[in-house]
Amino acid sequence: MPLTEIDSLSIVAIIDNELDPISPCQNSLVTQTGGIRELGVFSPHDAPDRGEGAKEFRMSSICCGAHGLSLMITATKGDKSHTLLFDTGPEESAWERNAKRLRCDLSTIELVHLSHWHRDHSGGMLRAIQMINEAKTASKAAPSPSSASPLVVDLHPARPDYRGFMGPEAAVSFEADPTFTEIEDIGAKVSKSDQAHTVLDDFFQISGEIPRVTPYELGLRRGIRFVSEKKAWESDELIADERLVMVNLKGKGIVVFTGCSHAGAINASKHAVALGNGAPLYAVVGGYHLADAEPAQIQATVDAFAALDAKILIPGHCSGWRVKQEIERKMPGVLVPGFVGCKYVL
Numbered sequence: 001m002p003l004t005e006i007d008s009l010s011i012v013a014i015i016d017n018e019l020d021p022i023s024p025c026q027n028s029l030v031t032q033t034g035g036i037r038e039l040g041v042f043s044p045h046d047a048p049d050r051g052e053g054a055k056e057f058r059m060s061s062i063c064c065g066a067h068g069l070s071l072m073i074t075a076t077k078g079d080k081s082h083t084l085l086f087d088t089g090p091e092e093s094a095w096e097r098n099a100k101r102l103r104c105d106l107s108t109i110e111l112v113h114l115s116h117w118h119r120d121h122s123g124g125m126l127r128a129i130q131m132i133n134e135a136k137t138a139s140k141a142a143p144s145p146s147s148a149s150p151l152v153v154d155l156h157p158a159r160p161d162y163r164g165f166m167g168p169e170a171a172v173s174f175e176a177d178p179t180f181t182e183i184e185d186i187g188a189k190v191s192k193s194d195q196a197h198t199v200l201d202d203f204f205q206i207s208g209e210i211p212r213v214t215p216y217e218l219g220l221r222r223g224i225r226f227v228s229e230k231k232a233w234e235s236d237e238l239i240a241d242e243r244l245v246m247v248n249l250k251g252k253g254i255v256v257f258t259g260c261s262h263a264g265a266i267n268a269s270k271h272a273v274a275l276g277n278g279a280p281l282y283a284v285v286g287g288y289h290l291a292d293a294e295p296a297q298i299q300a301t302v303d304a305f306a307a308l309d310a311k312i313l314i315p316g317h318c319s320g321w322r323v324k325q326e327i328e329r330k331m332p333g334v335l336v337p338g339f340v341g342c343k344y345v346l
């Protein structure tokens with residue numbers, strides 16, 4: 001099913017590692033809001049004892065950084081919009097705090113996508129589902145199609161019992177991801193897929209497993225998974241269940257959302273272009289997982305982004321500062337660092 005060409009796209013970073021509510025956006029193709037200026041000007045808190053019409057800007061309106069990613073993505077075509085939640089961050093309390101501070105209309109979220117089974121992307125999921133469903137119930141006084149239909153959670157079927165990494169002496173386990181049963185019991189409809197498919201009126205495409213074609217993107221070093229049946233840890237460096245989300249922005253091209261890029265940010269970008277029926281790469285948003293990469297991989301990645309002629313790069317989460325520096329050096333004006341609490345309109 002081909003992707004619908006959408007007119008516009010907004011991305012709200014409910015969870016990301018970094019916070020910078022002051023720096024202006026340097027890429028003229030992106031409108032970025034959510035900084036201190038907007039938080040102050042549009043504050044819901046009045047300061048009636050401090051001159052006529054004065055607002056009080058509260059520090060508690062600023063989001064907090066957390067190691068993970070959660071993006072609320074709204075795609076619009078004409079008078080129709082669809083909203084997808086891409087990942088849910090590492091902790092329920094972090095997701096709840098930031099979603100409340102952002103005053104997001106959670107009732108508009110129709111589908112939750114998990115990029116891959118890692119706790120920094122799945123940890124907030126159960127609370128997010130609860131809050132989205134509560135918002136849908138509260139908005140039933142004025143029902144919309146999105147508030148009436150059940151919330152879908154789109155997942156890769158191969159959920160590991162546990163994931164972690166091999167430390168110098170022993171395995172280090174992450175907390176378990178939510179189970180399929182926990183997700184359904186809390187009020188969502190689980191949809192499992194390891195194949196490319198479109199969702200929400202074909203506004204979004206979710207990939208299957210991402211082909212690994214570059215020689216320099218080798219997965220997660222020392223990644224392991226625990227197999228309960230065998231009571232043993234196994235090497236799991238590929239993180240093969242990682243999937244991307246993409247949209248086709250009319251007249252501009254493909255916007256790719258990548259969770260942690262264990263598959264490689266360039267493998268993800270190339271795969272999105274291959275799925276995109278000839279549309280060029282326009283933007284890549286999410287974790288590039290280059291924070292601990294060798295310098296040669298960072299350079300090869302940015303060279304490949306330049307060859308693909310990406311117009312907007314929004315690295316967040318696990319990307320690390322070195323790739324941002326390299327993007328700014330080789331592709332001036334393209335970089336838009338991903339910051340929690342910001343809204344990006346493309």
Ligand SMILES: [Zn+2]
Nearest residue numbers: 116118260262
């Ligand atoms: Zn990961």
Ligand SMILES: [Zn+2]
Nearest residue numbers: 120259260318
């Ligand atoms: Zn991650």
